[in-house]
């Protein structure tokens with residue numbers, strides 16, 4: 222790949238499309254000014270030319286825009302950094318066998334959405350037996366005990382249930398990102414578990430959601446961050462890799 226540029230109409234023409242909302246009135250005779258404001262922003266972001274191809278007023282106070290234009294930046298693919306999966310992907314049969322061998326009991330997973338977040342589809346995709354993307358969820362794994370607490374679980378409730386269940390891993394979903402709620406809630410959750418457990422007894426802390434950055438695990442105080450498109454087998458394999466490898470505090 223090497224050095225590349227965006228593709229719009231012809232190879233390497235640098236054309237990109239950008240959408241955003243401005244707090245401006247775009248109705249009637251205000252539209253021209255609103256479009257000018259959008260073009261100015263796009264110019265300042267390095268698009269030249271910047272063509273406003275769509276403007277849709279949303280009530281009197283906001284307008285949504287799509288801008289199409291050229292950027293002159295180059296992408297050097299040799300310097301792109303990604304978080305690679307650093308553990309083998311296991312089938313449910315392999316995961317079950319590894320847990321049985323290492324723990325000689327079921328591995329306990331407690332999961333839910335914390336804070337005010339009621340978006341349960343993501344955590345259910347990972348935990349519920351019906352699973353996601355053609356894979357069965359963690360409930361399908363014979364050697365996993367799954368306790369799904371659902372939506373809007375408070376951090377104290379989560380800690381209490383994790384203790385009561387002797388959880389090996391706690392799986393938390395955060396979908397709402399308004400005012401960085403997902404980051405604040407995750408840090409609060411990680412701090413609460415550190416306070417409630419001695420360090421060698423703390424369950425593995427895993428968060429997931431569509432707008433997390435995988436590289437933020439240390440900063441957030443968790444053991445792993447999973448992002449959009451995660452499948453149950455990736456999560457089960459990670460749990461086996463970390464917990465079966467350590468031997469787990471009994």
Ligand code: B12
Pocket residue numbers: 337338339340341342343344346347353392393394395396397398399427428429430431432447448449450451452456
């Ligand atoms: C369905 C939905 C709802 C449903 C939720 C139903 C339910 N039971 O979950 C309802 C209608 C209730 C709802 C309500 C709201 N919603 Co809503 N909702 C959505 C929607 C359309 C889809 C989300 C979804 O189900 N995705 C499918 C799942 C499978 O994907 P996923 O969550 O990313 O999960 C995958 C990965 O991220 C990962 N993963 C996720 N969690 C975890 C956890 C772990 C441990 C692991 C390992 C992996 C993992 O694995 C999953 C499988 O790959 C999104 C927009 C969108 N298209 O994404 C908006 C969206 C999330 N909602 C939004 C908003 C604003 C709201 C409301 C505030 C609206 C309102 N004003 O009332 C309320 C908030 C309610 C609340 N208290 O949380 C915004 C959030 C914006 C933001 N910046 O935070 C979005 C992005 C829509 C938008 N563009 O504005 N919503």
